[in-house]
Amino acid sequence: MKERYSRNIPAVSEEDMNKLRQSRVLVAGCGGLGGFIIEYLARMGVGAVTAVDGDVFCESNLNRQILSTADNMGTNKAQAAADRVRAINPDVDVRAVPEFLTEKNAAILMADADIVMDALDNVKSRHILEDAAAEAGLAIVHGAICGWDLQVMLAEPGAGMLHALYPEGSSAASKTSLPFTPAACAALQVSMAVRYLCGRASDHDRELLIGSLKDLSFESVILG
Numbered sequence: 001m002k003e004r005y006s007r008n009i010p011a012v013s014e015e016d017m018n019k020l021r022q023s024r025v026l027v028a029g030c031g032g033l034g035g036f037i038i039e040y041l042a043r044m045g046v047g048a049v050t051a052v053d054g055d056v057f058c059e060s061n062l063n064r065q066i067l068s069t070a071d072n073m074g075t076n077k078a079q080a081a082a083d084r085v086r087a088i089n090p091d092v093d094v095r096a097v098p099e100f101l102t103e104k105n106a107a108i109l110m111a112d113a114d115i116v117m118d119a120l121d122n123v124k125s126r127h128i129l130e131d132a133a134a135e136a137g138l139a140i141v142h143g144a145i146c147g148w149d150l151q152v153m154l155a156e157p158g159a160g161m162l163h164a165l166y167p168e169g170s171s172a173a174s175k176t177s178l179p180f181t182p183a184a185c186a187a188l189q190v191s192m193a194v195r196y197l198c199g200r201a202s203d204h205d206r207e208l209l210i211g212s213l214k215d216l217s218f219e220s221v222i223l224g
Contacts, residue, residue, distance in 0.1 A: 004089070005045050016198040017045055023197045024048035024093075024112055026138075028101050028129055029119030030077035031055065032177055033143050035067040035084075036186030037117050041092075042085045044194060048093040051081035052109060054100035064179045101125050106132035115193055118142040119186075121175065123166040130155070130162040139196060143189040147176045148214035150185040153223075154192050154205040161223055165208070181213060 027034050030053035055077050061068040067080045082096035116133050133140050140155045155161035195201050211218040
């Protein structure tokens, strides 16, 4: 066990660390949520990460996106994610895909993944993500934020939870976001992914956890 992972032990066992090192996580979206998710995965010691995003940084990203800096405006988010991972943990096999998730590329991107992280910000892309994950037999860790509020959930393959949360024709809520909300949401998502990859997911992970950082209120909703 490398010294860099020593503080993970014993909260996570060496056996679980070995499972994580053999896992590949697909992160769809490298913005507010995705940037923090990728940061946590790299520091946790997940063996491989595929970072997918066709977007570039703009000034409004600077209030909350950990990958954005004043110097990288106009550059691709997935490539910045890969550069960040290599700077943090060269042991991680990171692959940057500077493209938006589409019906054409989703299946290819999921071909070698063990789990999918939803860090998207629109309904259409989430539907594409869920349909492709169902075909691939992959679970999705969903996350979404709005202002002070967040929600997270582990969606099993084929459960259709994202379609239920975001019916056809619906639109995403306001994209307002505070600096700390995506960080908190991403932390919850990665904790779910780690437990799942280690075979320790609980029934509570499969409930929709809704929370507000404004008053620190949280509730679980059973869907389906």
